[in-house]
Amino acid sequence: MLNILKDELNSHINTYAKINEEFLNDIYKAYEIISKALKNNNKLLIFGNGGSAADAQHFAAELSGRYKVERKGLSAIALSTDTSALTAIANDYGYEFVFSRQVQAIAKKGDILFGISTSGSSKNVLEAFKEGEKLACVNIMLSSNKATNDKYFNIKAPSLDTPRIQEVHIFVIHSICHLLDLEFKV
Template sequence: MKDFIQSEFFSHIDTAQSTLKLLVDDISKACDIMIKALKAGNKIMVCGNGGSAADSQHFAAELSGRYKLNREAISCVALSTDTSAITAIGNDFGFEFIFSRQVEALAKYGDVLLAISTSGNSANIIKAVNVAKSKGCSVVGLSGKGGGELNACCDLNIVIPSSNTPRIQEMHLIIEHTICDILERELA
């Protein structure tokens, strides 16, 4: 058991080092995109499925509440939180539309969509990205496993260099926390 625990931690550390070496510029670009939108009075929308839905909610909560600093709320909406909308849209249109219909309703020109998909191929995330783009939003993706379809439709897709779902999700969380910290300091 101890060997397994150690191997998990070493796997995390290896993935973190690879991510940092490859993606520090992309993470910085994502921050720039979001800062520009927020300073112009726009908002960030976030979507993801499963653990990525939880990350979406976590990210939005850190911005609308606080991450480390007491400051004005930062406009961020997690599209995974309105169970009435999700279930109505899923029932009436299909699960693949649960985020795109919300983007259609909420997005304004200049907003940002943060689209989180471990595989980069989630149909409901891709549909949300396409609607966001059609409404003049910037789109930042967080993915892994080569980036999938998000590579072709995002303005910037931050692709974790791993095929291991838990490692990808762990890197997404540290990237999300880093973005929260930077946005908070830039906008406080």
């Protein structure tokens, strides 16, 4: 059993060893885009499925609450939290539209859509991005090396293994939160 844990740790370490300066620059670019939008009184709409939905909620909570330091609350909403909206939209329109309908309802020009998808091909995430384009929102995707869609600004975790991808996604989210903490601290 200990060998299994060592293998998991080594897999984690090997994935993080693949993070390079280009990847870090992508995180910084995402931070700059988000910071500028928040300063312009725009909001961050975050969404994904399964573990990515949990990551979206985590990200929104860190921003509307706080990450490490005292600062004003930042406008961030996880679109995966309203079960009534999710189930009504899925029932009436189809699951592929659970995020795009919410984007249509609450997004405005200049808002940031932050879609999280380990595959990079979740239909409901891509539909939300299509809706965001119509509204002149900025689309940022957090995905992996599995992703083949390069239409959107895409921060790709350097792995094909879902647990490692999700671990890197949390690193990206926490890194952006840390930079925003520094930017907006009181």
